[in-house]
Amino acid sequence: MLGKFCDRVYLSFDADRAGFDAAQRVLEFFNRFGIEILVMTLPAGEDPATLIEKGGADAFCEHQAGS
Numbered sequence: 001m002l003g004k005f006c007d008r009v010y011l012s013f014d015a016d017r018a019g020f021d022a023a024q025r026v027l028e029f030f031n032r033f034g035i036e037i038l039v040m041t042l043p044a045g046e047d048p049a050t051l052i053e054k055g056g057a058d059a060f061c062e063h064q065a066g067s
Contacts, residue, residue, distance in 0.1 A: 003033050012040040014047040 002009065011026060013019030023039045030037045042051060052060045 003035050006035070008036040008038065010038045010040055012042060012048045015042040015044050016047075019047070 009030070011023065013023050019042075027037055027039070042048065048060070
């Protein structure tokens, strides 16, 4: 259903082993549907929620633009 609305998806996972493993599973899943998946990286030990709590949505976006 997502493919009906977009052809590119940005995802962000925790910067730990579990986040890496989750990203791999998502990539394998979406490869079947021809949707471009971009995984955004975070600093080691961070997760999306705490990064936003610390610096707000703008800081999160700025970090991603610099990756």
